[in-house]
Amino acid sequence: MSTLGEAWSTALTLIGGFDAKLLGIVGLSLRVSLSAVLFGSLIGLPLGASVAVGRFAGREPVTVLLNAFIGLPAVVVGLLVYLLLSRAGPLGQFGLLFTPAAMVVAQTVLITPLIAAFARQIVADAWREYREQLKSLGASTGRAALTLLIDTRYSLVTVVLAAFGRAIAEVGAVMIVGGNIDGVTRVMTTTIALETSKGDLPLALALGIILVGIVIVVNAAAHATRRWALHRYG
Amino acid sequence: MGDPKLPPGKHNVMFPLELRGVSFAPGERPVVADLNLRLEASTRTVLLGPNGAGKSVTMRLMHGLLKPSAGEITWGGKTTHPAAQAMVFQRPVLLRRSALANIEYALSLAGIAQGERRTRANAALERVGLGHVAQRPARVLSGGEQQRVALARAWSLLPRILFLDEPTASLDPAASREVERIVAEIAASGTKIVMITHHLGQARRLADDIVFVHDGRITEHSPADEFFRQPRSREADDYLKGELP
Amino acid sequence: MSLYRRLLLCLVTVLLAFTTGVRAEDRFITVASTTSTEQSGLFGHLLPIYAQKTGVQVRVVALGTGQALDIGRRGDADVVFVHDRAAEEKFVVEGYGVERKEVMYNDFILIGPKDDPAKAAGKDILDGLRKVESAKAPFVSRGDKSGTHAAELRYWKAAGIDLEAARGAWYKETGSGMGPALNTASSINAYILADRGTWLNFKNRGDLKILVEGDSKLFNQYGVILVNPARHAHVKKELGQQFIDWLVSAEGQKAIADYKIGGEHLFFPNAKKV
Numbered sequence: 001m002s003t004l005g006e007a008w009s010t011a012l013t014l015i016g017g018f019d020a021k022l023l024g025i026v027g028l029s030l031r032v033s034l035s036a037v038l039f040g041s042l043i044g045l046p047l048g049a050s051v052a053v054g055r056f057a058g059r060e061p062v063t064v065l066l067n068a069f070i071g072l073p074a075v076v077v078g079l080l081v082y083l084l085l086s087r088a089g090p091l092g093q094f095g096l097l098f099t100p101a102a103m104v105v106a107q108t109v110l111i112t113p114l115i116a117a118f119a120r121q122i123v124a125d126a127w128r129e130y131r132e133q134l135k136s137l138g139a140s141t142g143r144a145a146l147t148l149l150i151d152t153r154y155s156l157v158t159v160v161l162a163a164f165g166r167a168i169a170e171v172g173a174v175m176i177v178g179g180n181i182d183g184v185t186r187v188m189t190t191t192i193a194l195e196t197s198k199g200d201l202p203l204a205l206a207l208g209i210i211l212v213g214i215v216i217v218v219n220a221a222a223h224a225t226r227r228w229a230l231h232r233y234g
Numbered sequence: 235m236g237d238p239k240l241p242p243g244k245h246n247v248m249f250p251l252e253l254r255g256v257s258f259a260p261g262e263r264p265v266v267a268d269l270n271l272r273l274e275a276s277t278r279t280v281l282l283g284p285n286g287a288g289k290s291v292t293m294r295l296m297h298g299l300l301k302p303s304a305g306e307i308t309w310g311g312k313t314t315h316p317a318a319q320a321m322v323f324q325r326p327v328l329l330r331r332s333a334l335a336n337i338e339y340a341l342s343l344a345g346i347a348q349g350e351r352r353t354r355a356n357a358a359l360e361r362v363g364l365g366h367v368a369q370r371p372a373r374v375l376s377g378g379e380q381q382r383v384a385l386a387r388a389w390s391l392l393p394r395i396l397f398l399d400e401p402t403a404s405l406d407p408a409a410s411r412e413v414e415r416i417v418a419e420i421a422a423s424g425t426k427i428v429m430i431t432h433h434l435g436q437a438r439r440l441a442d443d444i445v446f447v448h449d450g451r452i453t454e455h456s457p458a459d460e461f462f463r464q465p466r467s468r469e470a471d472d473y474l475k476g477e478l479p
Numbered sequence: 480m481s482l483y484r485r486l487l488l489c490l491v492t493v494l495l496a497f498t499t500g501v502r503a504e505d506r507f508i509t510v511a512s513t514t515s516t517e518q519s520g521l522f523g524h525l526l527p528i529y530a531q532k533t534g535v536q537v538r539v540v541a542l543g544t545g546q547a548l549d550i551g552r553r554g555d556a557d558v559v560f561v562h563d564r565a566a567e568e569k570f571v572v573e574g575y576g577v578e579r580k581e582v583m584y585n586d587f588i589l590i591g592p593k594d595d596p597a598k599a600a601g602k603d604i605l606d607g608l609r610k611v612e613s614a615k616a617p618f619v620s621r622g623d624k625s626g627t628h629a630a631e632l633r634y635w636k637a638a639g640i641d642l643e644a645a646r647g648a649w650y651k652e653t654g655s656g657m658g659p660a661l662n663t664a665s666s667i668n669a670y671i672l673a674d675r676g677t678w679l680n681f682k683n684r685g686d687l688k689i690l691v692e693g694d695s696k697l698f699n700q701y702g703v704i705l706v707n708p709a710r711h712a713h714v715k716k717e718l719g720q721q722f723i724d725w726l727v728s729a730e731g732q733k734a735i736a737d738y739k740i741g742g743e744h745l746f747f748p749n750a751k752k753v
Contacts, residue, residue, distance in 0.1 A: 044589075057460045083348035087554030087711055095713065097555050098509055098540060130300055136316065137343045147339070152328045163626075179540035181524070197658025198518050199665070199683030233371040 005084040007205030015204055022207075026214070029187040031166040032100050036107030040167075040223070041160055044112045048119025049145035052127055066120060069113030074106075078173030081106040085177065098179040111163040118159040123148045154226045154233075161222050165215050247310040248318065248394050249275035249426070251296065256305035258291055265291045267451040269305065273292045275394075278417075278427040279438045283447035290399055292447060296428065297321050297397050314452070317344070320393040324400040328372035333359060336372045338388045342393050360415050378409025379440060385389035385416050391456035393428040401431065414440060434474070437441070438462060446470040504524075507536035508718045511548070511556035512622045513584070513626060513655040516635050517541030519676025519745055523740045528727060535718055539677070543625030543656065550576060553705070554711030557719040560726075562701045563626040576704035583735050583746045587629070587630060588678060589691035590661075591670040599670065600690040603636040607691040610726040612640050617669035621660050622652030630699060631672045637696070661687075674699060676745040703727075726750070 014022050051062050080219040081090050085105065096102045126148050134144045147154065171189035178185030180194060188211045195204035256269040266288040269280045273279055279290045296299040296307065298315045309316050327334050337355035346354065357364050362382040372383055375385060381401060388396055398417065402410035414436060421427045421440075431437055437444065441458040446467060453467035484701050516522055517539060520556050526537050542549065544561040551559040552575045559576065561567060570576045591599055597614035599607040611618050621628040642650070651669065653660050657677040664671040665685035678689070690698075703723050706716040724733045732748035741744065 087713065089553075092554070094528075098538065100470065130327050132294075132321075133323060135299055136297060136321040137340050139343050139363065153330075179509075179538070181540060182526075182534075184538050194518070194658075196662065197656055199658060199662055199681040201683055216483040217512065233373060 003201050005059050006202035010202050010211040011206035032103045035104045037110040037164045037165045040111040040115050042094045042116040044115030045119050048116040049123045052120045052123035066117040070117050074170040074172035077174035081221040082176050103174045106177045107129050107167040111167050115163050122155045126152050130224050154229050243359040248316045251309045254306050256302045259303045277442040278421050278440050279443050280441035281430045281445045287447040288450040289447045293397050318392050318394040320388035321397040321400050322384050322388050324403045326380045330371050333366040333372045333383045337390050340387045363388040378405050385455050398429040400430050505515050506558040508715050509538045510558045512560040513544050513552040514541050515674040515677050518658050519680050528734050534658040542625045545624035551706045557715045560703045562699050563629050567702045571596050579702045579704050581607050582701050582703050583748045584698045585676050585746045588689045589695040590673050590687050591690045592668045593686050593688050604691050604694045608638045611670050617649050619664040619671040620652045621671045622654045
């Protein structure tokens, strides 16, 4: 029993008690990761679609890079963003280091390649089916890319969810650029790391259970939406 | 070969559509070679030939989806590719939105003003007998209905020439007949029809003239009644004998 | 301002608005400190008192001493609050910090398995370490250039042990913070040098206990330094100085002395009276 059992009961107590501090941490986690997913999608989806549809030199290397960067280690991203945002770095003047904005930047960098790479694959598959029809209708490359993004939206939801999962679950990047400041940049994963450091394994595990729970709820909601939409729109 | 309904004016300069020494060779072997053809306005031309003969490639070259490796394609004597054309494919590719929105999408690509799109799209759906499914998602319609939406989409663009690549190949007889009826109507409105089919009965019903393609070459281009009575080329003769019961 | 700059600024503004909302008060300072002060719970005790008194929020980034000083060097913190005297003095001499003030000390302790196979228990840390080494009993080192790591290396040297020569499978460098290192030690029943604060707040003790404590050589001095505004113009020197002044004031010193876990003091204020 011990640690695992204790973790479950701690998790239930925390959730049941609507602990204000916990709510703050969960809220910040969601706010940061959802923002990162938003920005990552705004960049990654058009990028993936243009690589899929466009005919330009360097398309192959870009594809390879995007696929390779899916596995970018969070710590490396964190370090890069840290050096960028540090007062001594090129974007230091904005004073973003150790703020939630810095965490959004880091997570955006982390998940944009993932979104772009999978969007590229999905759009490329659809492009094979749609290409002649869209060209026949006179769609420009840009318009075709946009149309394909809209038409593959239900598959892209899965990609965006995967990106959200990666963002909210990563700890390496937010720890470095956020600094895990109590009440300011402390999110679920950095709290888990901190509680593990303090040897409070049941509490760390309880937070982990809540984190996984959130990810499951978000995915279930998206899955249900997708099923309904597929049924409705074919 | 005049058609009384063809509106006079600039559109007529699109024709004749001529292929001169056109080849297409993406790899080492050409898929089609030395195509020479002259298609007049307003007739209903059917491309016949065995599978793999190069009919689809020929059609795509004419429609501009493929670029010839050699030779030239001219429209009314000019090499500029006119916009007033549309194509319907064997499998209709409809977007995940309503039937009406699918047509409006095509109209927007054609540069039709927003205010006019809805009216034209609705009219096109009515013409193919699908006014009642305008708001339904296009992808959940039956195969036959989807192909009719594709026809309505093509029609709404008011093309001077309409290419159809085996539009009834995956449809049941009733749906096929409906598609044939619509194609005939589009033709009657003055649009030039170029169609590929494997269905000889359909070719007989629809064709004014037949282009026979065999092994990457055009072996003959004859008026339909002559062709079915007695084709001039041996290959066409064999084909007709093989296809007929 | 170039177009590029303007676009960038625009994006940053949107980012800020989106992620932080409009903050009523931006009276805060950033303090780079050590994991021992954070994980022992000291800041959790001190900062609310300070915030209530001044309305200034103190944002603590807790790292190893080496990293904390590095953050100060880059200008990413207003104040550094660490425990490695030599490194702190170097930091000031090199012009990164204004002045070092001593605030408090805590003490290191040698932790090890309850049955103490190396017989390291006693009053002398150097003696204890020698016994661990000669028994080749498993020993976990932070190995992360933190203040605690620096202290550990000093003790080995003072004990006359050449670590490079003595190093073997028994000596495990984890390259991690105090807590994770304690977790490691607890899971393999190893000896480890820790600060008392983290130990007292540490829950996953397993079969470990304190074996050596109270040796005056184990005292661990904390210093606080304002990052030099002459080097980094954005440093909040008034707010930073105000925090430092409070830490060494009678009031701040009392607050430090008041922090206890299970009746035990963790930190002993020893600022020079002004």
